[in-house]
Structures are given as structure tokens and as C-alpha cells.
Amino acid sequence: MTNIDEFIERRIVTGMIVSTEYLRTIYPVWNPRLIESTVATTLASWCIEHFTKYNVAPMKDIEGIFTQKLRRGLPKDQADEIQFLLEGLSKEFTRKQFNVAYLIDQTWEYLQQQHLKHHIEEIQSKLDAGVVTDATSVATSFAPVSQGTNTTVDPFENLGRVRAAFEEKTAPLITFPKALGEFWNDQMTRDAFVSFLGPEKRGKSFWLIEMAMRGIRAGCNVAFFQAGDMSESQLLRRLCIYLTQRSDKSKYCEEMYIPVLDCVNNQLGVCNNESREVNLSIFSVAQNLKKIKSKLLIKKFLENPNYKPCHNCSKNKGTIWLKKREAVEPLTGKTAVKKMVEWRRRFAHRLRISTYPNETLTLVEITSLLDSWERAEGFVPDIIVIDYADILAPDPDCARLDYRNQQNKVWQRLRRLSQQRHCLVVTATQAAATSYEHDSLRLSDFSETKTKYAHVTAMYGLNQTDEEKRVGLMRLNEIVVREGDFDRSKEIKVLQKLQMGRPFLGSFH
Numbered sequence: 001m002t003n004i005d006e007f008i009e010r011r012i013v014t015g016m017i018v019s020t021e022y023l024r025t026i027y028p029v030w031n032p033r034l035i036e037s038t039v040a041t042t043l044a045s046w047c048i049e050h051f052t053k054y055n056v057a058p059m060k061d062i063e064g065i066f067t068q069k070l071r072r073g074l075p076k077d078q079a080d081e082i083q084f085l086l087e088g089l090s091k092e093f094t095r096k097q098f099n100v101a102y103l104i105d106q107t108w109e110y111l112q113q114q115h116l117k118h119h120i121e122e123i124q125s126k127l128d129a130g131v132v133t134d135a136t137s138v139a140t141s142f143a144p145v146s147q148g149t150n151t152t153v154d155p156f157e158n159l160g161r162v163r164a165a166f167e168e169k170t171a172p173l174i175t176f177p178k179a180l181g182e183f184w185n186d187q188m189t190r191d192a193f194v195s196f197l198g199p200e201k202r203g204k205s206f207w208l209i210e211m212a213m214r215g216i217r218a219g220c221n222v223a224f225f226q227a228g229d230m231s232e233s234q235l236l237r238r239l240c241i242y243l244t245q246r247s248d249k250s251k252y253c254e255e256m257y258i259p260v261l262d263c264v265n266n267q268l269g270v271c272n273n274e275s276r277e278v279n280l281s282i283f284s285v286a287q288n289l290k291k292i293k294s295k296l297l298i299k300k301f302l303e304n305p306n307y308k309p310c311h312n313c314s315k316n317k318g319t320i321w322l323k324k325r326e327a328v329e330p331l332t333g334k335t336a337v338k339k340m341v342e343w344r345r346r347f348a349h350r351l352r353i354s355t356y357p358n359e360t361l362t363l364v365e366i367t368s369l370l371d372s373w374e375r376a377e378g379f380v381p382d383i384i385v386i387d388y389a390d391i392l393a394p395d396p397d398c399a400r401l402d403y404r405n406q407q408n409k410v411w412q413r414l415r416r417l418s419q420q421r422h423c424l425v426v427t428a429t430q431a432a433a434t435s436y437e438h439d440s441l442r443l444s445d446f447s448e449t450k451t452k453y454a455h456v457t458a459m460y461g462l463n464q465t466d467e468e469k470r471v472g473l474m475r476l477n478e479i480v481v482r483e484g485d486f487d488r489s490k491e492i493k494v495l496q497k498l499q500m501g502r503p504f505l506g507s508f509h
Contacts, residue, residue, distance in 0.1 A: 003375075005036060006037065007374075008107075008110045009035055009036065009037045009040040009110075010037075010085065010378070011103060011106065011378070012026075012035070012040065012044070012103075012107055012110070013040050013043045013044055013047070013085070014089060014378070015098070015100070015103045016043070016044055016048075016057065017043070017047055017057060017058055017059065017062050017092075018057060018089070018092045018098055019057055019098050019100050019103075020051075020055075020056045020057040021100045022057070022098075022100045022103060022104060023047060023048075023051050023057045024051075025100075026104075027048065027051060029111075030044070030048060031111070032044060032045065033118070034111050034114040034115060034118070035114075036114075038078065039078055039081045039082055039085065042082070043062075043085070046058070046062065046065050046066075046069070047062075050062075050065065062086060062089075063086060066082060066083070066086060096218060096219025097218065097219045097220045097221070097382045099190075099221075099381075099382055099421075099422055099423065100422075101190060101191075101422035102380060102421055102422040102423070103380075105420075105422070115144070119138070119142050122138050123139050170189040170191075171189070172185045172186065172187075172189050173189060173190065173215055173218060173220050173382055173383055173424050174188040174211055174214045174215050174218060174220075174383070174424070175214070175218065176214070176504065176507070177507075178506070178507055178508070179318070179492050179493075179507040179508050180476070180492055180494060180504065180507035183492045183507075184458065184460065184476075187457060187481065188211075188424060189424060190382070190423060191419055191423075191424075192418060192424050192425070192457045192458065193415045193417075193418045193424075193425045193455065193456050193457050193458075194424065194425070194426050194427075194456065194457060194458045194459070194460070195389065195428060195429055195452070195456050195458075196208070196427075196428040196429070196459070196460055196461075196462055197428070197429055197431050197441055197445065197446075197459055197460065197461050197462065197479055198428065198431055198461065198462030198463075199430070199431045199435050199436060199462075202462045202464060203462060203464075203474070203496070203498055204388060204428035204462065205229060205230065205238070205428070206238075206496075206498055206501065206502075206503040207428070207462070207503050207504075208386075208387045208428060209242055210502075210504055211383070211385055211426045212351065212383065212385045213239075213242060213243075215382065215383040215424075216350045216351055219350075220350065220381075220382035220383050221350050221351075221352075221379060221381045221382050221383070222350060222351050222352070222382070222383045222384075222385065223352050223354075223370065223373070223379075223383070223385070224351065224353045224354070224387070225353075225354050225356070225361060225366055225384070225385065225387070226353065226354070226355040226356065226387050227356055227359075227386060227387060227388060227389075227392050228356055228357050228358030228359060228360065228361065229387050229388060229391060230355075230387070231355065232353070235353065235355060237331075237336075238501060240331060240336035240339060240340065241500070241501035242502065243336075243339045243340070243343060244331055244335060244336065244339050244501075245501060245502060246328055246329075246330070246331045246335075246500065247330065247331060247499055247500065247501070248331040248332075249330060252500075253327060253329065253330045254327050255324070255325070255326055255327045256324075256499065257297075257298055257322040257324055257325075257472075258322065258324075258472065258497050258500070259320050259321070259322060259471060259472035259473065259495040259496070259497065259505060259506075260309050260321050260495065260505070261309065261311050261318060261320075261321070261495060261506040261508060262309035262310065262311065262318075262319050263309075263310050263311055263316045263317050263318065263319065264317040264319045265315075266309065267281065267282045267283050267319060268281055268282075268283055268284070269281025269282075271310070273312070273313050273315070275310075275312040275313055276310050276312065277308035277310040277312065278306065278308040280304065280306060280307045280308075282300050282307055283300070291467075292319075292320065294470040294471045297320070297321075297322060297471060298322065301322045301324070309321040309323075317508075318493065318507075318508020318509060320471060320473055320493075320495060349377075349379070352373060352379060352381075354369055358391050359391055359392075359393045360393055361391075361392055361393060362392065362393045362394065362396075363392065363395055363410065363413045363414070363417065364396065366384075366386075367417070370384075370421070381421065381423050382423050382424065383424045383425075383426065384417065384418075384423055384424070384426070385425075385426050385427070386414070386425070386426070386427040387427070387428065388427050388429065388430075389410060389411065389414060389427040389428065389429055390407070390429050390430050390447070394406040394409065394410065395409070395413070403448065404448055404449045405449075407448045407449050407452070408449050408451045408452075411455040412451075412455050414455065415455040415456070418457075429446075429452060429459075430447050431445045431446075431447060431461075432444075432445050432446060432447045439463060439465060440461065440463045440475065440489075440491065441461030441462070441463055441477065442479075442488065443479060443480070443488065445461075445479075453480045456480060456482070457481075457483070458478070458480065458481045459478075459479040459480045459481075460476050460477065460478060460479060461476065461477045461478075461479050462474060463475040463476070463477060463491065472495055472496055472497050472505075473493060473494070473496070474493070474494045474496055474503070475491040475492070475493055475494070476491065476492045476494060477489070477490060477491045477492075478490065492507055492508075493507060493508050493509070494506070494507045495507065
């Protein structure tokens with residue numbers, strides 16, 4: 001039995017212990033003869049027994065089952081191996097996400113391999129015995145392992161399949177609240193490939209870090225590949241700035257104004273809702289709040305110390321207000337490590353970061369490293385973040401293609417990565433120079449090749465004028481969304497403060 005076989009059998013048993021969905025899929029075609037490890041076969045039988053009785057995976061109950069089996073005389077050598085395996089599962093019990101689809105694909109492949117192996121052994125056994133007729137009969141009787149599902153359906157007859165198609169919903173791996181959540185949460189799912197489009201220095205890396213950290217908080221395993229836009233030290237500092245909301249640079253630690261969500265009616269003093277925070281007005285009706293200037297906003301903030309922003313009701317018409325943050329000490333290594341220790345207690349083992357020099361990271365290398373993490377640590381990502389796709393190097397088999405076709409292959413293979421690994425892939429791409437000529441990004445603002453749009457499941461534009469940057473406001477729009485109706489002119493406004501490492505502090509329509 002090879003190390004790879006041991007690894008996949010351990011993964012199969014892990015899936016049977018922690019995932020009811022996985023166990024329900026495997027149960028109809030389970031054949032213990034295809035598993036070589038005695039320990040794996042034993043644990044799998046416990047899971048099948050539990051599922052047959054309760055219709056759920058055992059999860060933490062496996063520890064009680066193990067204790068019960070010990071009392072009944074489980075052999076010591078098996079008991080020691082099982083205890084070691086179960087101790088390694090503790091982190092899986094705390095995760096909200098488990099990449100079931102990817103493990104199912106691996107399982108079918110392994111079971112098929114084992115089935116073929118046993119079949120060949122049986123044929124060879126007949127040949128060794130000199131029974132050629134029987135060997136021929138066995139050879140012609142081969143049938144692949146059934147995946148337990150019938151892929152052929154008459155939709156007019158099997159109405160249950162039709163009903164199930166509408167009931168099946170894919171939950172997002174990353175979620176945002178309020179307006180931004182409504183805007184794109186449905187696109188942040190397994191098998192999706194999402195990209196940001198923005199001009200240079202528009203905060204693309206900040207958004208990719210935001211995606212990674214939200215994924216971790218949601219219980220996902222996250223693989224973050226830095227393709228050369230930042231060094232490892234720069235990326236680690238950026239992560240710590242995000243966690244502490246404090247820069248390591250003195251100029252960004254001085255007194256500053258942070259954008260907060262408010263309501264137009266509250267600022268104009270035309271709200272009569274009893275839940276309103278304070279009965280004060282800031283602006284007259286004649287003023288255009290949509291193009292508010294940062295200097296005017298700060299002036300109004302200082303002139304009205306008793307004013308309070310409000311978004312207490314469902315009729316909220318979003319706009320921007322400010323809150324003041326006093327000067328703080330720059331972030332130090334000591335403070336950063338302390339914050340990292342706090343996060344480690346809650347989210348240990350969920351993030352892997354790999355950093356490469358510019359134009360040296362390929363999709364082949366990404367795949368190889370993911371396989372290595374999986375075999376060595378059992379780490380399977382739910383989300384893969386790549387900062388960013390434009391500076392990935394072409395795979396060796398694409399070296400002779402022109403640059404545009406190389407880029408097309410990179411994006412095509414990023415899409416394949418999301419499908420094969422059944423994960424969410426998130427990246428970013430640089431907008432063309434023409435994007436500086438208008439306030440909002442358009443479909444024509446692609447760089448290198450427009451075929452990028454053909455491969456993503458969604459692409460979002462990062463839009464911001466110089467004045468909006470000073471205020472702390474960004475506008476997001478849909479460039480491409482594969483499923484569902486979308487409008488490229490529709491924008492969601494996001495509050496942010498990149499000096500604190502935060503591209504998202506709130507949102508409104």
C-alpha cells in the first residue's frame with residue numbers, strides 16, 4: 001500500500017466522519033473490499049452503521065463510538081492507530097465548510113483504481129492456475145464502479161428531479177452584509193471564478209485580502225498565492241494591518257477621519273422616524289450630497305459635534321458621514337504577533353500563504369503545491385486567492401504562444417482550477433489605460449485580451465475618483481456576471497479606509 005493510498009483512504013474516512021452529504025453520496029455503492037487499510041475499513045464500518053441508524057454522519061459522536069468499541073475489546077494496535085487519526089480530526093469538527101465535491105471526485109477515482117487493481121489480480125490468478133477460459137471470462141465481465149447516480153433523465157416523467165433542481169441552492173463561502181451582500185454574495189460560491197478589474201493602485205490587493213480573511217472567519221480553508229505584486233514581508237505586514245486596523249507607517253497613524261454609514265434624510269433633517277438618532281440637520285435640500293467634497297464634509301463634522309449618523313430604519317437612503325479616530329502608535333512587530341496569536345486560537349490551520357517573485361508562479365506550480373499541502377497536511381482549500389492573475393507566468397507548454405494567447409490560457413486554467421478543486425477562485429486584473437478616461441469601468445476596459453470575460457463567472461469593477469478616494473468611498477459595478485440579470489451601470493457604494501487596511505467598512509445603494 002503506497003503513501004498516496006494511505007492518504008486518500010484517510011481522507012475518505014475523514015469525509016465519512018464529518019460530512020453527512022459525503023456519507024449519503026458514498027453509502028449506496030460502498031464496498032469495503034476496495035479499501036486496503038484495516039483501520040480505515042473499521043472506521044468506515046462504524047460510520048456506515050451510525051448513518052444507517054441515524055441518517056447523519058457521526059461527527060463528534062465518533063469519539064463515543066470509539067470508547068464503546070474499546071470496551072468491547074478492540075485490538076490494541078487498531079485502537080492506537082484510530083486514536084491517533086481521531087486526534088487529528090479535531091480541527092475539522094470546528095470548520096463550517098468541508099469540500100465535499102472535491103473529495104467525492106477523489107473517492108470515485110480511487111475506488112475505480114482499486115476495482116481495476118482487484119480485477120487484474122483476479123485475471124492473473126486464473127492465468128497462473130492455467131485456467132485461460134476463466135481468465136477470459138473474468139476479463140470480459142469488468143464493469144466500472146457505479147457512482148450511485150443515474151445521469152439520464154426524462155424530465156417530463158421524473159418530476160422529482162425537476163423539483164430537486166429548484167430546491168438545490170449553493171451557499172456562498174464569503175458573505176458581506178447589507179447592500180454589498182445583496183450585490184454579490186450569490187457569486188461567491190464553490191466552482192466559481194471571480195475577479196476584480198481596476199486601474200493601477202485602486203486597492204485590488206486590499207480586496208483580495210478582505211476576501212481571504214472573510215473566508216477564514218466563515219470556516220473556510222484559504223490558499224493565498226502572492227504572484228509577485230508584494231514580497232512575503234510586505235504581505236504579512238498588510239495582513240497584520242488588516243487585523244489590527246492600524247498602519248505601520250507614522251503618517252497613517254495620525255488623527256484621521258473614518259467614513260461611516262448615514263442616511264440622506266437624516267442629514268437633510270427631513271426624517272420623522274421615532275428611531276432617528278438625533279433631530280439635527282447638516283445640509284440644505286438644495287445641496288447635492290452625491291458629490292460631497294472631503295473638505296466640506298470635515299467642516300460640517302467639526303461644526304456639528306452633536307450630530308449623529310443614523311441608519312436605524314428600512315427606508316435608509318445611504319450616504320457618507322465621518323467619525324474621528326485619534327492618533328495611534330504605529331503598528332509594531334510585538335503588537336502584530338499578539339494579534340496573530342489571538343487569531344491563531346480561533347482560526348488555526350485555515351490559511352496557507354505562498355509568495356513568488358514576479359512572473360515565476362505558474363498554474364502548474366500552484367497545482368503542485370496544493371497537492372503537496374493536501375498530502376502532507378490534509379489541507380484542502382475552499383477558497384484560492386491569487387494576487388494577481390496578470391503577473392502569473394505561463395505554463396511550460398504555453399511558452400511558445402504569443403503574450404495574448406498565454407494570458408488566455410492562464411485565465412482558462414484558473415477557471416479549470418475552480419472546477420477541478422470545487423473551490424472559489426478569486427483574483428484581480430489590471431484595467432487598460434483607457435479606464436482613466438471615465439469614472440466607471442466598462443466592458444471595453446480589459447487589458448491584453450477580452451477572453452478573460454469568457455472564463456470568469458463574475459467580474460467586478462473598482463471605480464473611484466480622486467475626491468472619492470479622499471473621502472473613503474468606492475463604487476463597485478458589474479462588468480460580467482455569468483448567471484442572472486445584471487446591469488453594468490448599477491453601482492454599489494462602499495465605505496473604506498485603506499490606511500487601516502480595510503477596503504470595506506459598510507455599503508449602500
